[in-house]
Amino acid sequence: MSSKARKAKTIAVLYLIFMILLVGAVGAAYVLKSKGYIKNKGQVGQAQELAAVKTVKDPKDSYDVIVVGTDPEGVAAAVSAARNGLSTLLVDGRDREILGGLMTLGWLNSLDNNYEPDRGVLHKQEILNQGIFTEWYKKVEGDSFDVITAANVFNQLVAEQKNIDVHLLAKSIEPVLNGSAMTGVKITKQDGSVKTVQSRAVIDATQDADIAAAAGVPYTYGREDIGDKKSKMAVTLVFRLKNITPEVWDAMSKRMEADGDEGTGANAMSVWGYKDMKDYPPVNKDRVAMRGLNIGRQNNNTMLINALQIFGIDGTDPKSRAEAFELGKKELPLIVDYMKKKYPELAGIELDATAPELYVRETRHIQGEYRLSILDVMENRDQWDRIGFGSYPIDIQRLSPADTGSVVGVPLQYAIPYRSIVPLKVDGLLVVGRAASYDTLPHGTARVIPVGMAAAQAAGASVKIAKEQNMTFRQLSASKESIAKLQDTLNAQGVVLKPFDIKAMNLPETNKAYKGWKTFMEHKSYEGLKVAMSLGLAGGGYSNDFQLDAKSNQQRFINLLEGSKKSKPDVLTGSPSAAVAKGTDAKTLPVTLEAAAQMVALVTKQEAPQGAAVQAMLSKGYLTQATVDLIANKQELTNGDTYMVLKDLFAKIRK
Incomplete structure (x- = not known):
């Protein structure tokens, strides 16, 4: 054999070895990914100063669109409307001085992302919710993020739009109606004065569809649609622990690695596991329970924990929410002491604070032009009026201490219809977020924030189209031509809204x-x-x-x-x-x-x-x-x- 032939053979062998190693490595990654362990690893950043939100003391008399609620969905709706050339008022009636709501004040700092179906070893799964959500997501630390970073990015998105006015700390916000049509809102400002702001378009981005309910939109509460109105998912009081040094974090990560349990893991910003925390014996066993820990790291040697479940709370009632805080704050010192004794790596932790707001999972489900059903989700149905997609597991958290919670199933991909954000009976109004027109069971997946932000972006863009075509939202929701224009608009603005058919994807059996x-x-x-x-x-x-x-x-x-x-x-x-x-x-x-x-x-x-x-x-x-x-x-x-x-x-x- 010539030296040239030997060289070629050597190169071929080396290439073969390389490909075997590559496939093995990718295959190992696929196995992990298929079990849901791989998250965006993220990275710890520098602690930021909280930027002040620029607000207007006195809103204008009228706007093209009014967005009520500064949760992530409200920010997405306002930014979308403004980018489509509409004068926009973003107003909030809760005691908030920053943007981001559930993420930044409820401290829900670990994301439930939606990914496209897993097509096999060499295919990278993309996030389904492209657009304003991913624009925000790329600027935070990862699937878990620092809440100050998150608030500043939300603020930046809004501040970049010159035609958004922000008005915070309103004492109350009430719908103004002319017959069945929304014509604006009445704002009682912090100083007690009242201002009526007119608009033919109002987007309700409050967590509980407060504006829609006050306007007379029909809704079901909790699990009422399956005959169980008294039941709803537990609320959570997120708490913060301090003294989480890099050494402590490394020790926590090593415990997750040693556990080797399916559904546990760790990366630079997240730890998910400590499943035996469910055995914590609560003092108030009828109202409080712990679950495994979902932990999100902060940039200042602290971490946030989503695990304390509180039962029998009506998230629409301020007195009931206050009771939840009282129950949680009484139990938390005991929980932290239990953790310190049970886990050696946590011996030096201390309770630092509780979230300013409660994490409420379920209250109202409005009745819209279309109600998303469990079969829509489990059959992976596309919708002709798709405005976003979901794939997160149908996660039904515990309803009571005696309940264990359940996962109904895992969709591969389903579509959110525009009709599900158009409420019955009231015109000039859209409802985005977890209170949209979803049955209680599909709400277990569609309630996640990335889905809500996708629907909110569509809501903001649809106001422009409805205005141009002199249509109500209800008329727009029935027009295939107008919906196609909305979808084209969203696709041009970074959202990916392509029709899909799960059967035609030829997904691998390893999925x-x-x-x-x-x-x-x-x-x-x-x-x-x-x-x-x-x-x-x-x-x-x-x-x-x-x-x-x-x-x-x-x-x-x-x-x-x-x-x-x-x-x-x-x-x-x-x-x-x-x-x-x-x-x-x-x-x-x-x-x-x-x-x-x-x-x-x-x-x-x-x-x-x-x-x-x-x-x-x-x-x-x-x-x-x-x-x-x-x-x-x-x-x-x-x-x-x-x-x-x-x-x-x-x-x-x-x-």
Whole structure:
């Protein structure tokens, strides 16, 4: 072999070794990414001075658009409107002197980002919420950020727009209506004087849709849409610990590495783990509980912790919010002392402060021209009037101390429709943020701030189009031509709003969420699962595994029927547990089709002879022959089989 040939062979071998190492490294990264461990590592920065927000003492008499609320969604809406040439008033009625709301005053400083579907080893997953959100995001430290940095970047975005006036510290803000049309707001200023500001366009970016509710927009509260108005997700009081030196942070990171537990990890700005903090014994066990720690680092040797859950709080009631602060502040010294004793690396920490505002996850859900459903999310549906996308897990935080919370499933990508920010009954108004027109279950994913900022950017841009075309927002929401113009405008301004089809993406089987999605979508019991999901009675976790082929048991089916009562309490009045033989443990007994039919008869208070319940329920229409034929083993029903029985029951009682 010539020297030239040997050289070529050596180069080829080295190249092959390089590619093997590269693929191995990327593959390892993919494994981590597929489990949700990889975040933007970020970097610790220099502590900044908080910049003052330039405000106007006396707003003008009128503006093209008024944005109420200085949360991230409000900032995005105002900046978007201003960049589209509109005179804009950004006004806030809470005791705030900085911008950013939940992020900068609620101290929710770890982001729940939405990424496009994972297409395989060599494909970089991009953030779905391009536009003003990513413009802001690129200027902070990472997926966890310093709240002063965040506030200053929000301030910078607003200050760069000459046609935005900011008015803070209003005592109250009330809608002004002419019939069913919003014509502006009435502001009671800090000095007690009243100013009415006119506008044909108002964007409600308050956390709880305060302006919309005051204007008469219909809404549901908490889990009311699935028959459980008294329940809502826990609120959280974020707290700050000091003495978090680089050495302490390194020790925390090493603990996460040593744990090796799925769902734990650390980087330069974030630590997520310490799952055994859920075992902390609260003094007020009926109102307070801890969960695993979500920790976001600050630039001044402190860190913020989102983990303290407080129950039974109405986020729309100032007195109830004050009670949450009282409950939290009584418990926190004990929590910190517990942490110091339990974890050696935290022995030197001290409680520094609590967030100025409460992190409220759920209150009002307005009724809009379209209501985002759990099936929209779990089926990964596109929308013709898409204005943003989501993919974050459907995260239902605990409802009570006895509850453990749940993950309904993980969407791959779904669209937010413009119609979901257009409220019913009131014209001249848009509602952005977590209180938009989403059912309570999809709200578990759509409530995250990047989604809200995407919808807010669309809201701001749509005001210009509605003005140019002399349309109401409701008319715009029904016009495919006008929506296409809005989408073109947003795409030109950095938002990526392309149609998508999950099935056409040919995603790899290594994508667990996709594999689970295909499995349940193609399952013979999917029509039943749809009903169970819509009632909040089925969860697939992070891999979308609903265990449709797993054997059920009598207790599980009883729980399914008891849970269904909340949606139809006037019809489902009986007790299905009476079907269980005395002296037996329902958890150990398989569900036969006959037993299932007997339980349906009991819960609906229908006559069904012993041993002939199936025929009785068929004759009365509570069970269909199609479902009976679908069940392969009538002596041992699977979870999927029981969902099909549930489907038949609800098809009957909803008529």
